[in-house]
Amino acid sequence: MLKQWLKKDKEMIGRMIAAPFVATIIICFVTSGLYVENISLAIANLDDSSLSGEIVAAFENHSGFDVTLYVDSEEALQEAVYSKEATAGLILPAGFGKEVTEMKSPNALLILDGTNTTISGAAQGYASGIFKTLNAGIQTQALQKSGVPSQSIAQMMGNFTFVERSMYDPYSSFIYNMIYMVMAYMIQMQFLCFFLMPLLWEERENNRLTLGNKMMYKRIGLMCILTGCSTYAAMFLGSKLFHFPIASNFLCHLVIMLAYMFALCAVCFVISLFTCSRHKRYFFEIFCIAGPIILLTSGGVWPEFVTPNALTTIVKWLWPFSRVVMPFKTLHLKDTGWTAVLPAVGDCLQFGILWVMIGIAICAWRKRKGNGYRLMVVSEHTEN
Secondary structure, three states, X not given: OHHHHHHHHHHHHHHHHHHHHHHHHHHHHHHOOOEOOXXXXXXXXXXXXXXXXXXXXXXXXXXXXXXXXXXXXHHHHHHHHHOXXXXXXXXXOOOHHHHHHOOOOOOOEEEEOXXXXXXXXXXXXXXXXXXXXXXXXXXXXXXXXXXXXXXXXXXXXXXXXXXXXXXXXXXXXXXXXXXXXXXXXXXXXXXXHHHHHHHHHHHHHOOOOOOOOHHHHHHHHHHHHHHHHHHHHHHHHHHXXXXXXXXXXXXXXXXXHHHHHHHHHHHHHHXXXXXXXXXHHHHHHHHHHHHHHHHXXXXXXXXXXXXXXXXXXXXXHHOXXXXXXXXXXXXXXXXXXXXXXXXXXXXXXXXXXXXXXXXXXXXXXXXXHOOXXXXXXXXXXXXX
């Protein structure tokens, strides 16, 4: 049986082994940078004072900014940000230093390009850190001029140092959000588009799509096991090279993957009843168009509570990805073991059984109507 499987699916076996490794390396390489740095900054220093010069120097020396442009007016700075010559712009108004020495609390203006909230948020955080540090120095100088002893100033201000770094994601590294979601989606694309649907179409067109087609079940089962093993191996390698968390229990990973692919097989069985190999181009096109919708409504990009309840329910019963992506991420990111796996497995089994029943009902209806093919129960058949 193993030799027959290797003979029939040798090309797909190679794909399912190689694809997770390639995807893991590419995703990790692209998203492995933790911090947003070297944000392009334009500066309009309209104040000729030592304090404004100190502020400009602080921005120039900060790793989060790359000062690429100096202008002499607020209008020129705004135009630089609007035209995307710079991502952020800093304006120090005339008389800024004088007002500070007079304790009048003047305002500096930071203009941000908000088209990328991650970068603009990082720029805002870095600028806030710079001004807080300078403000502490100014307060220290003011206290010294007031005759407060240095020891008392140190006690009041606190004796600490810190380094502010704005991460790509405020809760964790961007790679942690991407690798688990993309891996589950890549499995779906590869398994479904290049193996499962072509197999179901082939078996249907050759009148072998039957409940007794043991060879078909074996091919699907072995491919599911191979996929579960290859994805874990790829993620294990990625965790060693790029240091992202992975579940210590391989069995948990394999079980949730098998449940996920069972759910995919069930819904694809129903889809195959209304399509054939002649439609594969249209099927792939529609699936590629629906892919971003599947991702965006799965809970992996935005949490479920920001999605209408009715839409979440519909999505979960139309496609199994949303039932797996967050438990899959939780399993590996937090190593929760069976706590995350068992509810997801139950959801996938429930989903799969429902869609298998729908498919069998459609076949029975077609049999009564006498059109199309029928799903037969046979005791044996030729496996070739």
